[in-house]
Each structure stands twice: as structure tokens, then as C-alpha cells.
Amino acid sequence: xxxxxxxxxxxxxxxxxxxxxxxxxxxxxxxxxxxxxxxxxxxxxxxxxxxxxxxxxxxxxxxxxxxxxxxxxxxxxxxxxxxxxxxxxxxxxxxxxxxxxxxxxxxxxxxxxxxxxxxxxxxxxxxxxxxxxxxxxxxxxxxxxxxxxxxxxxxxxxxxxxxxx
Numbered sequence: 001x002x003x004x005x006x007x008x009x010x011x012x013x014x015x016x017x018x019x020x021x022x023x024x025x026x027x028x029x030x031x032x033x034x035x036x037x038x039x040x041x042x043x044x045x046x047x048x049x050x051x052x053x054x055x056x057x058x059x060x061x062x063x064x065x066x067x068x069x070x071x072x073x074x075x076x077x078x079x080x081x082x083x084x085x086x087x088x089x090x091x092x093x094x095x096x097x098x099x100x101x102x103x104x105x106x107x108x109x110x111x112x113x114x115x116x117x118x119x120x121x122x123x124x125x126x127x128x129x130x131x132x133x134x135x136x137x138x139x140x141x142x143x144x145x146x147x148x149x150x151x152x153x154x155x156x157x158x159x160x161x162x163x164x165x
Contacts, residue, residue, distance in 0.1 A: 003164045005049060007111040009087035009094060014058040016094065018105060021164050022048035022157040025109035026119035030130035033067045037084055038093035038108050042134030043124075045109035047116075048153040051097060054105050063088040071129065073147075120160060123149060 002019035009015075025045045029035075034044035056062070065084040070077040082098045095107040109116060121141040128146040130136065138144060149156075157163045 001165065002050065002053075004114070005047070005107060005112050005116075006114045007094065007107055008113055009058075009061075009090050009092035009111070011087065011090035011092075013061040013089045014056065014087045014092075014094060016054060016056045016107070016111075018049040018051075018055070018095075018107060019053040020047060020049040020107075022153045022162075023164060024117050024119050024157060024162050026122050026156065027153065028122055028124045028136070029126050030124065030134065030136070031126035032071075032129050032131075033069070033080070033082075033084075034126075035129075035131060035134075037065065037067075037086075038110065042131055043136075044093075046096065046106040047109055047112070049105050049107055051103055051105040054095075058087075061088050062086070062094075117162070120162075123156065125149060 002021045003023045004017055005020050006017045027046055028043040030043045035042055038044040063086045067080040068077050069080055081100050082096050084096050085094045093108050094111045095105050097105045123143045124136050125145045125148055
């Protein structure tokens with residue numbers, strides 16, 4: 001049985017629940033979108049969950065942000081297909097959904113109110129785009145990537161015996 005995650009915004013206007021087979025908060029993303037939209041420490045921690053199980057209260061308070069991206073990989077400005085949801089009342093970032101992967105939704109670990117498992121190691125990704133002031137806390141056993149790892153969130157959990165059936 002997947003782990004049922006419950007989350008909310010800071011002011012309580014939006015609440016949500018979603019089932020996750022991959023609840024370990026291990027993936028630290030340093031891209032400018034995650035960092036500026038959610039990551040006060042210079043990164044965001046995105047979880048994986050089953051989009052079909054997402055249940056939301058307070059939908060009238062949800063905002064949608066789709067980033068425009070122009071960087072070394074995309075010299076011409078492109079609009080991201082990723083739909084970042086946030087509370088329009090308090091600004092809390094809640095989750096990311098991308099229609100390119102319709103089965104998945106990625107709640108931000110910081111929006112989750114449920115207990116989450118501790119990560120045995122971490123993956124630092126998109127370090128190419130980290131802010132100069134950020135000094136990643138890379139520990140022995142952590143994986144580090146300038147861009148994206150080849151391993152999916154699901155495969156990372158499975159390989160370590162952390163997949164929740």
C-alpha cells in the first residue's frame with residue numbers, strides 16, 4: 001500500500017493528499033525555478049506521487065505558474081510544460097505536475113505535513129544552475145549531477161529497497 005501523504009499551504013487555505021510509492025525526500029534540485037519558487041535554502045526537494053490519487057481542498061485558492069526557461073540547454077526562451085501549483089493567499093509552493101508524465105505529480109517535501117522517511121543518501125541535481133552563495137551540504141555517499149541523473153525517482157527508491165508497495 002503506498003504511503004498517503006497529506007500536505008497544505010502555510011495559511012491553511014489549500015490542503016491536499018496523494019499516494020506515494022516514493023516518499024523519501026532525497027532529491028535536492030538547485031535549478032533557478034525550484035530555488036526561486038520554493039527553495040529558500042538554495043534548492044527544493046521534490047517527491048514523487050501518483051497523480052490519479054491527488055485530492056485537493058481549497059482549489060479556488062490555487063494558482064498556476066509555468067516558468068519561461070532560457071539557459072545553456074535552451075538558448076531560445078521556452079515555456080515549461082511543468083505546472084507549478086501554489087496558494088494564492090500565502091504563496092506556499094505545493095506541487096509540480098507535468099502533462100508529459102501524466103501519471104506523476106511532484107509535491108514539494110516542504111508542503112507535506114505527514115511524517116516522511118529519512119533519506120539514507122541524497123542526490124544533488126542541477127548544480128550547474130545553483131546560486132553562487134549556495135554551498136551544497138554534500139555528504140559521503142551522496143550523488144552529484146551538473147544536470148539530471150539518468151535514474152528515475154522510482155528506480156532510486158527500488159534500488160535501495162525504499163519503494164512502498
